Amino acid sequence: MSTWDDESVGWVEPCTWQSSERTEPSSLKDLLRGPPSRALRRIFEGDPLQVEANCAARMQETGYLLDVEDVTLRAMARIAHAGMSWSGSPPIDLWMRERIDVSLEDIARSDRERLYGGERPTPPYEPRFMLLAERLGLSPSEGLAACVRFHALETRVRVNFFGVVVLGKRINRWVAEGHGPPEVVQQDVGTALRALSAHDDLTGPGPLP
Amino acid sequence: MSPFHGLDPEVERLVRAAAARPGSRLLRHPRPERPLTWAECRVPLSTGTVGLTALERHLLETYREELAASLRHETWQVLRRSPGYWVHLDPAPGTCPECQASETPMSRSGTDDPLCREDRRLTAASRASDSKDPIVLARAAVLVRPSGTSRSYLLAALVARGHHRSARALIDALEPDTGDPAVGCYVAEAMGALAAAREDYATAHQAYARASLYDAAPVTALASCLLFAAQCASSEDFERAYRSVDERLVDGYELDRFLKSQWRRHRPTTRARALLSGVDDRLGPRSRSVLNVLAPTL
Numbered sequence: 001m002s003t004w005d006d007e008s009v010g011w012v013e014p015c016t017w018q019s020s021e022r023t024e025p026s027s028l029k030d031l032l033r034g035p036p037s038r039a040l041r042r043i044f045e046g047d048p049l050q051v052e053a054n055c056a057a058r059m060q061e062t063g064y065l066l067d068v069e070d071v072t073l074r075a076m077a078r079i080a081h082a083g084m085s086w087s088g089s090p091p092i093d094l095w096m097r098e099r100i101d102v103s104l105e106d107i108a109r110s111d112r113e114r115l116y117g118g119e120r121p122t123p124p125y126e127p128r129f130m131l132l133a134e135r136l137g138l139s140p141s142e143g144l145a146a147c148v149r150f151h152a153l154e155t156r157v158r159v160n161f162f163g164v165v166v167l168g169k170r171i172n173r174w175v176a177e178g179h180g181p182p183e184v185v186q187q188d189v190g191t192a193l194r195a196l197s198a199h200d201d202l203t204g205p206g207p208l209p
Numbered sequence: 210m211s212p213f214h215g216l217d218p219e220v221e222r223l224v225r226a227a228a229a230r231p232g233s234r235l236l237r238h239p240r241p242e243r244p245l246t247w248a249e250c251r252v253p254l255s256t257g258t259v260g261l262t263a264l265e266r267h268l269l270e271t272y273r274e275e276l277a278a279s280l281r282h283e284t285w286q287v288l289r290r291s292p293g294y295w296v297h298l299d300p301a302p303g304t305c306p307e308c309q310a311s312e313t314p315m316s317r318s319g320t321d322d323p324l325c326r327e328d329r330r331l332t333a334a335s336r337a338s339d340s341k342d343p344i345v346l347a348r349a350a351v352l353v354r355p356s357g358t359s360r361s362y363l364l365a366a367l368v369a370r371g372h373h374r375s376a377r378a379l380i381d382a383l384e385p386d387t388g389d390p391a392v393g394c395y396v397a398e399a400m401g402a403l404a405a406a407r408e409d410y411a412t413a414h415q416a417y418a419r420a421s422l423y424d425a426a427p428v429t430a431l432a433s434c435l436l437f438a439a440q441c442a443s444s445e446d447f448e449r450a451y452r453s454v455d456e457r458l459v460d461g462y463e464l465d466r467f468l469k470s471q472w473r474r475h476r477p478t479t480r481a482r483a484l485l486s487g488v489d490d491r492l493g494p495r496s497r498s499v500l501n502v503l504a505p506t507l
Contacts, residue, residue: 135216136224137236146234170217189220193227197235 028092032083040080049096051076058100063158065128065147065166066107074103108151115148135165138196146196153195160185161192269353277354284346284362288369344370357386361395368402376403394423398430401437405475410441414450421453436471439481447484 031042031049043049052072059066078099086095121129121144129143138146150158163174164185171189175182216224228235268276343366350359360383367376380396380403387393401416414437420430431453438450 133238137228137238138234139238142234164217164220168216171219186219186223190223190227193223193235194230194233197227197230197233 029086029088032079032086034084036077036080036083039083040076043076043080043083049079049092051079051096051100054093054096055100055103058097058104060162060167061159062101062104062155063160063162064104064108065132065150065158065162066104067126067128070107071100071103074106075100078103078106108148111144111148111151115144119144131166132196136193136196149195149198150192153192156180157188157191160188164189165192273353277350277356277359280346280350280353281359281362284343284350284366287341287343287346288365342366342370344372357383357389357392360386361392364395364399368399373403373406390423390425394420394426394430397423398427398433401430401433405433405437405471408475410437410475413437414440414442414446418450418453421450433471436475436477439484440475440478444484 028049032039043051047053052068055071055075056068059068059071064071075096079096082099086092121141123140125133125140125143128147129140132138132143132146133140150161160174160179163169163177163179164171169177171182171185175185179185224235227233228237344363347359347363347366351363353359360379364376364379364383367373367379376399380399383392383396387396397416397420401413401420404410404412404416414434417430417434417437420426421434434450434453435447438447442450
């Protein structure tokens with residue numbers, strides 16, 4: 001018998017910005033009306049606003065190394081909390097994107113606070129730390145410091161790293177998708193790798209595995 | 210072979226260069242010798258899923274249906290080789306007409322959603338298993354194509370591997386899909402298997418009788434209906450069960466193997482033996498063959 005644990009899995013539709021245009025504004029207002037707790041329940045069940053898919057797309061667009069489920073839950077909470085203030089303008093997608101961006105920064109800031117507070121990841125590791133371990137041979141216990149350093153980089157650098165290392169796209173393909181000349185992409189990936197591999201984080205160097 | 214699974218060689222060069230710098234932490238941690246499989250992947254399986262190779266992305270984009278059907282087929286292949294496999298699944302690969310109907314996207318993440326909880330458990334289970342584990346295969350099918358059909362195969366795998374608690378949660382989650390005859394039949398059969406496992410033969414008989422009402426009910430469900438009717442039902446119910454399944458039973462090695470396994474697992478009562486003996490003289494050739502397997506000592 002296998003052992004079970006409480007790891008979570010998110011389900012996301014294809015990673016492109018999901019439009020909610022099919023939903024009429026009046027229906028959207030119905031979703032967001034009332035106390036935040038009720039609005040949260042409505043947008044959580046079945047994810048009618050496709051918050052999760054939009055979070056995944058936005059993470060890719062902005063190059064954040066976070067777990068989509070964390071971002072989704074945070075974004076849903078922010079959307080529910082601010083729902084009463086949405087009057088139908090700006091369009092729901094744009095309005096929701098602002099909430100998602102704030103959520104991304106919320107969690108990135110929370111990462112910094114965890115790191116500065118001396119936290120060092122322990123098993124079970126977050127999937128993003130496991131991804132860095134699998135891709136780059138970086139100890140997952142150093143994943144938090146690496147992510148904090150990574151998020152301090154400029155957006156273009158993060159996005160280029162995300163494309164060719166996290167998504168695993170070939171540089172030529174990534175360039176063909178409109179992400180700048182190959183020299184810039186290579187330079188950005190090198191910059192990101194140096195940031196991820198640095199050892200001067202505020203918690204001090206940990207023991208090598 | 211390069212340890213950089215799925216990375217552009219140019220990126221690999223950059224990683225090695227960064228790792229060679231003094232004090233670098235890259236490439237200091239043991240990395241897996243093989244890429245993570247889909248079943249081990251915790252992130253969702255869309256073409257934008259983080260960590261997939263270009264080939265996997267292409268497969269998802271172009272051959273999602275075929276891929277899911279192949280995974281289901283492989284699940285069935287593994288299950289049918291398992292001792293005492295309990296359900297007959299449609300082995301037809303390549304085509305998947307069932308996927309066209311009753312499509313219900315997998316529930317979104319949420320702590321209160323039983324299916325989500327189930328998936329968390331399955332993720333852990335699949336990590337600890339090899340690729341020939343039917344749970345891993347069926348879960349991969351669900352990841353690729355979260356249809357009621359895919360989840361029916363996952364249900365079969367869970368029951369076959371003894372994950373009864375998980376199977377019950379999945380049955381609850383499949384409830385909206387039971388309008389699809391194939392899914393409804395598999396769910397009824399799974400409920401019968403679960404009830405039989407806890408020796409609740411009356412419930413098992415009811416569930417298998419419900420499964421046998423479907424036109425496409427597999428012979429295993431029909432035979433199980435007969436078996437558990439003999440174990441627990443009244444004489445009238447047994448007669449009814451026998452009449453309803455007689456013409457639909459077919460002989461075959463697979464059925465024989467299944468019934469022998471069932472017979473060993475659920476020892477017939479004296480009364481069940483008597484019931485089976487009582488109808489022996491009136492049986493058609495197919496049912497006689499079945500009962501010969503069910504009650505070899507009659």
